Amino acid sequence: MKLYNTLTKQIETFIPQNENEVTMYTCGPTVYYYAHIGNLRTYISEDILEKGLNYLGYKVKRCMNITDVGHLAGDSDTGEDKMMTTAKKEKKSVLEIAKHYTNAFLEDMEKLNIRKPQIISKATDNIDMYIKMITKLLEDGYAYKSGGNIYFDTTKTPNYYQLSGRNYEDLMLAVRSDVDVDTNKKNPFDFGLWFTNSKFNDQELKWDSPFGIGYPGWHIECSAIAISNLGENLDIHCGGIDNIFPHHTNEIAQSESYLGHKWCNYWVHMEFLNDKSGKMSKSKGDSKDLRSLIEKGYNPIVYRYFCLQSHYRKTLTFSTEGLDIATKSYNKLINKIKNIKNNPEGDLDQKIIEKHQNNFKKAFENDINTSLMITSLYDVIKEDTNNNTKLYLIKDFDQVLSLNLLKDDEISQELKKYIEEKINERNIAKQNKDYAKADQIRDELLKQNIIIKDTREGTTFEIQK
Numbered sequence: 001m002k003l004y005n006t007l008t009k010q011i012e013t014f015i016p017q018n019e020n021e022v023t024m025y026t027c028g029p030t031v032y033y034y035a036h037i038g039n040l041r042t043y044i045s046e047d048i049l050e051k052g053l054n055y056l057g058y059k060v061k062r063c064m065n066i067t068d069v070g071h072l073a074g075d076s077d078t079g080e081d082k083m084m085t086t087a088k089k090e091k092k093s094v095l096e097i098a099k100h101y102t103n104a105f106l107e108d109m110e111k112l113n114i115r116k117p118q119i120i121s122k123a124t125d126n127i128d129m130y131i132k133m134i135t136k137l138l139e140d141g142y143a144y145k146s147g148g149n150i151y152f153d154t155t156k157t158p159n160y161y162q163l164s165g166r167n168y169e170d171l172m173l174a175v176r177s178d179v180d181v182d183t184n185k186k187n188p189f190d191f192g193l194w195f196t197n198s199k200f201n202d203q204e205l206k207w208d209s210p211f212g213i214g215y216p217g218w219h220i221e222c223s224a225i226a227i228s229n230l231g232e233n234l235d236i237h238c239g240g241i242d243n244i245f246p247h248h249t250n251e252i253a254q255s256e257s258y259l260g261h262k263w264c265n266y267w268v269h270m271e272f273l274n275d276k277s278g279k280m281s282k283s284k285g286d287s288k289d290l291r292s293l294i295e296k297g298y299n300p301i302v303y304r305y306f307c308l309q310s311h312y313r314k315t316l317t318f319s320t321e322g323l324d325i326a327t328k329s330y331n332k333l334i335n336k337i338k339n340i341k342n343n344p345e346g347d348l349d350q351k352i353i354e355k356h357q358n359n360f361k362k363a364f365e366n367d368i369n370t371s372l373m374i375t376s377l378y379d380v381i382k383e384d385t386n387n388n389t390k391l392y393l394i395k396d397f398d399q400v401l402s403l404n405l406l407k408d409d410e411i412s413q414e415l416k417k418y419i420e421e422k423i424n425e426r427n428i429a430k431q432n433k434d435y436a437k438a439d440q441i442r443d444e445l446l447k448q449n450i451i452i453k454d455t456r457e458g459t460t461f462e463i464q465k
């Protein structure tokens with residue numbers, strides 16, 4: 001498996017530390033609003049990475065945080081707390097906001113066939129671990145107290161600039177507009193580990209600690225949640241490219257200072273989804289969420305298909321025209337598969353199966369080349385072989401692609417059973433001359449767009465789309 005590693009800026013062969021189980025940490029959402037479709041692009045790519053590794057035979061232990069405290073408007077500890085801002089606007093408590101948008105996020109994941117990570121941990125549930133880490137960082141001289149807060153001293157780590165690949169001067173230029181100077185800091189890139197005294201609005205959620213009553217900084221959350229759930233040696237850490245600096249840079253600094261050794265081997269970053277006006281962001285207020293697409297009649301799985309057609313390391317520009325094209329192409333694909341499904345025939349051809357599985361694997365192993373993975377699906381459909389062999393491969397690939405390629409059938413199986421039971425009930429009612437009940441059953445089905453017809457051969461049904 002070849003994977004681009006942001007840490008080394010190279011495509012590398014992926015070698016997990018424990019060949020039986022890959023550990024994978026993915027930064028989760030800050031739950032102050034609905035995830036926008038750009039955030040969801042990142043989660044789709046991470047889902048493909050996890051499922052692709054499963055396809056190669058690895059077990060994956062994946063953990064994701066839910067940020068419900070500590071993430072300020074600017075990633076460099078500046079601005080108001082994102083959760084507080086929404087709570088005030090929506091006149092609710094921070095925890096109510098967190099619950100609402102966490103549930104909405106999990107629903108979005110489900111609609112996009114993104115597997116729920118094995119471990120999901122809320123930032124507010126890990127206070128003890130932050131305190132433990134910060135205490136050690138203070139003891140070992142990596143952190144300092146200033147103005148009532150605890151800061152990490154970035155000059156104490158030798159490789160602070162490795163992940164971003166930029167030096168101090170470059171970064172200073174890049175973040176200049178974001179820097180709202182905090183005079184408590186010794187160096188401009190130092191970051192808050194624990195705040196008891198913020199110049200911004202006071203927090204609703206605070207905890208007692210040896211450093212005073214306060215709340216954690218955003219960066220320490222991910223390090224603590226990752227280390228306590230996945231151990232001291234992490235294989236893969238993912239996130240969107242905006243996380244490279246400062247978030248992941250700071251995660252490395254504090255985790256490695258705390259552990260005293262290298263922490264994570266592979267850093268995988270997903271490029272942005274833009275719209276025509278540029279970067280999509282929740283705070284800009286012009287972002288699209290999945291709900292708005294569904295309201296306009298789009299199938300969420302088509303959005304997944306749209307994302308998979310491009311490589312995760314390339315910027316993808318979103319437009320409704322693009323999504324319309326993806327809808328047409330997806331529907332055509334599903335129709336082709338339906339034709340195959342309607343004519344199941346032939347014995348499985350193991351040679352053909354192996355050939356296509358190898359192509360599919362190779363595409364994934366080539367730094368998660370999802371568009372090539374989709375091409376291998378089309379190659380199966382075009383292949384000169386029997387339909388059972390094709391169906392076998394389509395089902396096999398869909399374990400990773402998760403595009404509901406055969407799902408229609410599964411739904412109709414259940415639905416079919418339900419309708420047949422209803423028809424049977426109606427026939428019994430008719431035999432008993434209970435026409436009122438028979439009509440009631442027919443109307444009930446009609447409400448669900450199921451039309452039943454009495455023919456000489458018996459009762460048939462049709463589902464209106």
Ligand code: AMP
Binds near residue numbers: 029030040240274279
């Ligand atoms: P947030 O909820 O803002 O913490 O972001 C959640 C995840 O989405 C992070 O991994 C971000 O890096 C990622 N992300 C943010 N904006 C975009 C975007 N426009 N396109 C793709 N991923 C993004």
Ligand code: ZN
Binds near residue numbers: 026028222247
């Ligand atoms: Zn994170």
